[in-house]
Amino acid sequence: MSIPFFGWEATYDDASRSVELGESQAPKDRGVYTMYHGTNISNARLIIANGFKQSSKGMLGPGVYVSRMQKKAERYPLNSNPTERVVLKVRVKIGRVKRIDKDNHPMQYTWNAAGYATAWVPPKCGMTTVPSGLEEDCVFDPQRVKVIGIALAPNTTIQADLQQLIASSPRRRQKGRSGATHGSDGGGVCSLCKRKTPTHTTQPCWGCGQSVCALMNKHVCPHST
Numbered sequence: 670m671s672i673p674f675f676g677w678e679a680t681y682d683d684a685s686r687s688v689e690l691g692e693s694q695a696p697k698d699r700g701v702y703t704m705y706h707g708t709n710i711s712n713a714r715l716i717i718a719n720g721f722k723q724s725s726k727g728m729l730g731p732g733v734y735v736s737r738m739q740k741k742a743e744r745y746p747l748n749s750n751p752t753e754r755v756v757l758k759v760r761v762k763i764g765r766v767k768r769i770d771k772d773n774h775p776m777q778y779t780w781n782a783a784g785y786a787t788a789w790v791p792p793k794c795g796m797t798t799v800p801s802g803l804e805e806d807c808v809f810d811p812q813r814v815k816v817i818g819i820a821l822a823p824n825t826t827i828q829a830d831l832q833q834l835i836a837s838s839p840r841r842r843q844k845g846r847s848g849a850t851h852g853s854d855g856g857g858v859c860s861l862c863k864r865k866t867p868t869h870t871t872q873p874c875w876g877c878g879q880s881v882c883a884l885m886n887k888h889v890c891p892h893s894t
Contacts, residue, residue, distance in 0.1 A: 696789055696806075698765050704735040704806065705820055706757045707745030710827060713755040713819075717834045721811035728798040729769060729788045729807035730778040733814045735759060738792075741803040743821060755831065756821035762813045763787040763806070770794040781809040861885055 696702060708716065723731045736742050742756045764786025769777055771794065780788045786809055793802040808814050816835055822828035861871065861882035871880045874890050881888045 695768070695791070696763055696766050696787070699763070701760060701762050702737065703817075704737045704759050704761050705739045705742035706733070706735045706759055706814070707742035708755055708757065709746055709749060709753045710755055710823070713757060713831055714834060716757065717816055717831065717838055721814050723809070723811055727807060728777070728796075729790070729805075730781070732781075732788070732807040732809045733811050735761060735806050735808060735814065736804055737806070738804050739820055741801065741805065744801070752823050754821070754823070755819065755827075757816050758818035758820040760815050760817050761787075761806070761808055763808065764810075764813065770796070772796055772798070786810060786813065859884070 706716075706721075721733045724734060725731060727734055734745075739756060743754065746754070765784060766787045766789050767776060767780040767783070767785040769780065769788050769790050776783060776785075777788075788807045790796060790799055790805040792804040799805060818835065819828050819831045822831060859882060861880065862884040864884050871882050873879065874881050874888065879888070879890070
């Protein structure tokens with residue numbers, strides 16, 4: 670026996686709909702957070718066009734390395750010319766999170782095999798591999814990380830060029846199989862879900878036909894009551 674139901678209601682772990690955590694605040698499992706990724710100009714173009722790829726190595730193993738602290742991302746790539754550095758603002762669906770907070774942690778390289786989507790190194794935890802003491806995250810699946818803006822670029826011309834690439838990227842405008850894309854209400858806030866995300870995919874409710882966004886915290890269909 671099937672029971673027709675159209676709608677949902679969700680709760681958030683923060684009052685903000687586009688969450689940017691404090692320096693020492695632990696991320697909540699399955700949260701969606703704003704973070705930063707440091708790269709160079711040429712790689713920034715590739716990431717915007719094709720999406721992220723896993724780093725083959727790093728202190729937490731393979732994955733996409735990001736930080737909620739922009740000043741951390743501004744240090745990368747290491748040993749590169751600062752005039753070539755770009756900081757991408759990204760939205761991260763972190764999934765299940767494992768805290769790695771000491772040298773030689775038993776799950777430092779195996780956290781994903783144990784069922785975690787993200788490894789989190791808190792700030793000032795004393796790890797010798799993080800001499801800066803700044804917070805860091807490693808997200809195993811690149812599909813969980815999406816570029817939403819340019820936080821830092823060598824100059825305004827390059828920043829405007831990269832922003833335009835984001836706006837025109839096919840990945841950004843890609844439609845769902847039965848959905849359409851919509852943007853903000855002009856103030857940087859989605860007109861349906863009210864989250865600070867520029868573009869989402871919408872679909873009509875199967876019951877009432879109203880346009881809904883998957884990130885809306887609530888939709889009650891009159892046909893389900």
